[in-house]
Amino acid sequence: MEEHIHMEYETNLSQAFFRVTVAEPYTEDYQMPMLQRNPIDGILPIEGCGVNGASCYTYGVGGCASMSDLYAKDCMKKADIQELIGRLLEVIEILQKHMLNPDCLMLEPEYLFRKAGKWWFCYLPVQKKKLLQSFHELSEYFVKTLDYEDVEGIFLAYELHKATLQEKYDLKTIMEEYEIHEEERKKEEIQEPDVQQEFGNVFTLSDEEECEEEEYVLKRQFHQKWRHKVISHAEMIREEDGWHNPWKRSIWHSPGKSWGEWDDLMTETDGQEESTNL
Incomplete structure (x- = not known):
């Protein structure tokens, strides 16, 4: 995980959130409106705002389990890897059709979530790491x-x-x-x-x-x-x-x-x- 990023969970009686705080001022370009007006299967719902000079991005993760939690004790199988890669390639193709940058996908295990038998990804508009590097680390x-x-x-x-x-x-x-x-x-x-x-x-x-x-x-x-x-x-x-x-x-x-x-x-x-x- 990059040093300038902080993550935390927040829950209430009806919803669960995953919040990522980035130590840089919040700015908004076409990415956030594109994601909010065109929900993408495989991308978690996202909201963004500025808080005390930092950027805060909140994802809805109700009913989700992170990869890091799923495999904290259990082992992965070949089929798990193939399923994740298949899902990732599908999401990348959809993002490109919406003029969104696949490099903004966060591939650390704590940012990958499974819900209803499918993998879901966090899209971070200010992501600095390239997708090629992120996937190598995931490997x-x-x-x-x-x-x-x-x-x-x-x-x-x-x-x-x-x-x-x-x-x-x-x-x-x-x-x-x-x-x-x-x-x-x-x-x-x-x-x-x-x-x-x-x-x-x-x-x-x-x-x-x-x-x-x-x-x-x-x-x-x-x-x-x-x-x-x-x-x-x-x-x-x-x-x-x-x-x-x-x-x-x-x-x-x-x-x-x-x-x-x-x-x-x-x-x-x-x-x-x-x-x-x-």
Whole structure:
């Protein structure tokens, strides 16, 4: 959270509010009237005013639960990430149609809310942080919060975190490429021969069959190591931020091809700046 922003909740008998105070004088341009006259599905209702030289923005959050509260104890799943990203891309498209700046979306977990089975976002007209940077930081939260028995979720979160290290990236393209690789991987898993079934009942193997078995075993070992490397890197990210809760770790032993290659594994210090230059 940026240092010049203060957040607080306020409730009464009939309503619940989420208030964000920004330490700068309140000014109003076309954004607030646009939001108030054209309610956008996915954007929380907003009111703005000036208070003691600061800007105060109030959002209606009745019936909502923040992401930070939802996953304070529970773990995220791959489906949760995909649902959030799908919703985010929809909201970005709608904002652009209304000539509103998607960079004004606040993507910190405490500003993301779930209501009636959907995600809702806070739009802050004076937001300083770029959306690309905000989402990269959110991807770190995914890595830290994921259920480590959901191995496919780990791979998705890791790939998002890695891909968003780039100075410029396209989240929609990243997800489209991920879906393509997922389909290819699933097809290869279905087509992969079962070594135990194919060779287990044969007393002697031909040279060709031995080579096929050896290739299969090596491939299997490679992907086990790749998965272990991803989990280890994700664990490092989580521990760096002070998350010390025990993780349930599960190495999935499927021989299918995973998205990414061994040489692609990297950390933020591998040839990257500490902060994304946007």
